[in-house]
Amino acid sequence: MTTTALLQGFMQNNAPLIRLHPRDNVLIARRPIALGETLAGMGLRARAQVPAGHKITARAIAEGEAVLKYDTVIGFAARALEAGEYLHTHNIRHEERDGFAYEFGTDLKPVALLPAHERATFLGIVRADGRVATRNYIGLIASVNCSSTVIHKVAEWFTPERLAAYPNVDGVVAFAQTSGCGMSSPSEHFDVLRRTLAGYARHPNLGGVVVVGLGCERNQVPELMASQGLDESRQLQSLVMQQTGGTRATIAAGIAAVQAMLPAANDIQRVPVPASHLKIGLECGGSDGFSGISANPALGAAMDILVAHGGTAILSETPEIHGVEHLLTRRAVSEAVGRKLLARLDWWKRYTAGHNGQFNGVVGPGNQAGGLANIVEKSLGSAMKAGTTPLRAVYEYAEPITETGFVFMDSPGYDPVATTGQIASGANLICFTTGRGSMFGSKPAPTLKLASNTPMFERLSEDMDINCGLVIDGKLGIEQMGRQIFEHILRAASGEATCSEKLGLGDHEFVPWHLGIVS
Structure with missing residues (x-):
């Protein structure tokens, strides 16, 4: 059953x-x-x-x-x-499990893909290369912490009044970060940072991008662009502060660069496109004892619908599948895919050895207060966000996702870091379940927040988009709730503002994964 x-x-x-x-x-x-x-x-x-x-x-x-x-x-x-x-x-x-005999592909459930003419649609923005956006921002990306203030100053200049002439542009957003120098290079951390920045630079939800560096950092802008295949164009520009003339001059140059991009970025329209263009990042934070009973399985039901329509569901947060990974390997389309998932878990065992972290059994205070005793119980609910379809591929953090259907992207369980990686990988919308209540938002891909219980939904109604507590209340079944979530996803992808967007969240939730030393 x-x-x-x-x-x-x-x-x-x-x-x-x-x-x-x-x-x-x-x-x-x-x-x-x-x-x-x-x-x-x-x-x-x-x-x-x-x-x-x-x-x-x-x-x-x-x-x-x-x-x-x-x-x-x-x-x-x-x-x-x-x-x-x-x-x-x-x-x-809590006990770690040793010597477990993993199975691969034993629980494969065939997906009945709907014919093209029966697939749901949403109003998307089709880019020149055929990729589809759900939002239309201009982004400023810092190659290093030293240029982060500058890009914030540029973004702040573009007030709603100054953008009024460009109604199709959702805003100008600064993606500031705290690394880019004082780090080992080459290194895994260095590769992950560059991959993340490039994923944002080429994201379809950005109609224009300006990359800003200082000039003496390890993550040099010209090498960043070349290593990631980013070619400058009318809608992709770069600035280096030490060459441009310093702080004030770079702010002025950044403002001018964005102003030059705005007409082309504004020259778009939303048109009906199939739901197969949706890539949904699946996230949970502030989970409670109801998350694995209502919000997570209901979101999983919605993802089963999405996959049947040709879309992509991205499960992440590797520490939060720890202890139930065997349920996912049974759904792997091949032993190679299942082994790749297990390899990432083995990496995490080495990475967290000797530390009192979530991967080693201890969940956060909010999780415990909500009824979750350990990581296995939390993981049991967390994995349900992915539904029941086959696991088609496993990706590293911020690696471009090219496969459709249910896939996995390696990441920490820390919400901003996991979501940043999903967006860098190509997610154009995030679905975020919560039991305790999370005040999270993201750009350039919007976040829908799903409450696991009605009391929290009502208490935090400004932050919650969907009340999955109706399942706990006995008012809706999982399949009905999943259908409602899917319909809400289509509306949000078509431009309907999410709660976090109405509150202006997402300007400070860009948090690339820090893996290495700071020196």
Whole structure:
């Protein structure tokens, strides 16, 4: 039985506890459970207060016995537990799994691609080379931290009043960063930075780009452009402060360069294009115990629809599939694809060795407060964002994504870094699930935020686009919620402003991944 089918069945009765799989020995509190409360129909009496979204034992569990959620091991009982006990970090033991026998392609589910004439459409911006944009910005990119203030000053000059004559331009945005020098070069960090900057420079959502450097940094602008195949043109210019005449002169030159680009950038129109042009970055932040029950599987259902329409779903945050990677290798289209995913996880094991990080079991305070005990439980929900279709390819951070369907891009779990990589890889829209509440936005690709529960959605209504808490409330099934998400994606891709866009977010969320030393 699929996850979706299980959820559909167990959500309908609106009982105080949610059973996710018949073999589970834990239940999830749909609402706060009081000490001593008799749970009708469950044959249980609560032995402690249990917050909403947290776990309660469905039966007695012996010390050392596996704790099962979605019929998946999320840890082991740290002591003998009685039925009705509150189950969390204090009595679940996390253990790393060694010697696991991975399977490849055993859970492949064929995708029934819709005929071209049946595919959904959105109003996109078709570039001269055929790529499709969902937004139309002019971007300023700093090659090094030393030019970051300059590009912010240039962007700030272009107020809404000064852009009023260019209604088809969504804005002028500065992509400032804190690296580019004081780093090892050549190095993996150096390659990742250049790949990320180039991914933004060629992103279809930018109708014009100015790259600005200082002049003495390791990440030299001419070498950056040449190494990444970026050729200067009317809509792609570069400036070097030490050659241009310093701070004031570079600001003036940057303003002039953008002004020269604005007429051509404005000369666009939105036209109907197939949903196959959508590349959706999948992100979760501030996850809670409901994220893996409502928002994440519902987003996964939406991605199954997108893939059937020929689009691309990009799962990332490698530390947040740790412990459930075997579920993804079973969906790999080949052993080579599955092995590439495992190779990235092996890299992370070496990278995080000796550190008290998420990959090694410890989730953040917000995750714990929301009901998640460890990384495996968090990963179990996180991986659901990708739906059920085959894993077609695995990419490194900010590597251009050329495959369609469900793919994976390696990244940290830190939201701004992961999303920056997805956009650099070509994502033209981000779907971001949250249980605790995230105030995130991104440019040049907009972010849609999906709330896992109704109380948070109502409390943070200015920041949340979609209320997946309707699933927890028993008002919508997963498939219905997924369809609503897909329809909202089409509207956002067509230009409908997201909540984060209305709030002006996205100017400071460009955070390339720092991998190496600072010297």
